[in-house]
Amino acid sequence: RLDARARNAQLDAETNQLRAAMFSSVTHDLRTPLASIKAGVTSLLDTAVQHDPAQERELLTTILEETDRLNRLVGNLLDLARIRAGALTPTRQQSAMDEIVEIVLARMRSRLAGHVVTADLPASLPDVWVDPVQLDQVLTNLLENAGRHAPEGSEIQVSVLWMHGAVQVRVADEGPGIPLDERDRVFEAFYRGSSIPETPGSGLGLAIAKAVVVAHGGRIWVEEAPGGGCVVTFEIHGGDPQA
Ligand SMILES: Nc1ncnc2c1ncn2[C@@H]1O[C@H](COP(=O)(O)OP(=O)(O)OP(=O)(O)O)[C@@H](O)[C@H]1O
Ligand SMILES: [Mg+2]
Incomplete structure (x- = not known):
């Protein structure tokens, strides 16, 4: 009994430590872009400094990029708060998954300009009852x-498949993939x-994606691509829940 209590205490301590680490990481992620925005604006407003147009443009570009980053992070944190509050109810409507894919790809075109993006969409795909805004975000x-x-x-x-009354959407890349023992925890x-400490991010994207997919009664998982890259697939049964 004592043993169990000691183990629980240790678990609690570990959880608290983890929470503290998360909190400081989010604080850092919020503060860093704010600091560079402030530095950029301060420099632009400083009448004692003469900027040539190229320097000015560079500062403004940084400010814009950092603002985008901050906007994304705050959006993710708000989504997470909504999820935690149990307020993530999909507003389902009859939707065409291939259209959602095309809209997202069009919006992300410039962000993915450095990659070769291909879409593999079936010639005809039944409509599904989903929340298009939420699935766009996934x-x-x-x-x-x-x-x-x-x-x-x-x-x-990006491929879309129709299997036994469910729609599957998979995103496959040729990056380093996710090690087997991290495929649930991500x-x-x-x-x-653990392998990518240098890349930016807060570890929220997949948690939000999973919450949305689960709220739709679906599932999402990670596999390894034949070449070693990462494949993330989500599956949602598309039927009208009212029917
Ligand atoms: N396509 C991928 N290739 C390799 N690793 C990945 C891939 N997608 C996710 N991961 C791993 O899963 C982790 C969690 O991903 P997630 O999207 O939740 O967070 P993030 O990308 O780190 O931050 P955020 O999405 O909040 O900006 C990542 O930190 C990364 O280690
Ligand atoms: Mg992410």
Whole structure:
């Protein structure tokens, strides 16, 4: 009994430690872009400094990029808070999954310009009852990861399949992949892979993706691509829940 209590105490301590680490990592992720935005604006406003147009443009570009980064992170944190509050109910409507894929790919075109993106869509696909806004976000998060981890010039393949009344969407890349023992944990909030400490991110993208897919009664998982890259697939049964 004592043993069990000691073990629980240790588990609690570990959980607290983990929470503290997450908190400081999020604080850092929020502060870093804010600091560079402030530094950039301060420099632009400083009348004692003469900037040539190229320098000015570079500062403004940094400010824009950092603002985007901050915007994404805050959006992810708000989504996570919504999920935690149990407020993530999909607003389902009859949707065409191939259209959702095309919209996301069009929006992300410039962000994925360094990669060769291919879409493998079936000639005819039944409509599914899903929340198109939420699924857009799932796909966005998966593509963002692929773009971030797979090397420049490599292929990112999005495929949509119809299997036994369910739609499957998979994103395959030619990056380093996710080690077997991390393939479940990557879906935990704030979990970041051990092998990529240098890449930016907060470990929220896949947790949000999973919450959305599960809220649709579906599942999401990671596999290894034949060449060693990462394949993330989600599957959602598309029937009208009212029917
Ligand atoms: N395509 C991929 N290739 C290799 N590793 C990946 C890939 N996608 C996710 N991972 C691993 O899974 C971890 C969790 O991914 P997730 O999208 O949840 O967070 P993130 O990308 O680190 O940060 P965020 O999405 O919040 O910006 C990543 O840190 C990375 O280690
Ligand atoms: Mg991510």
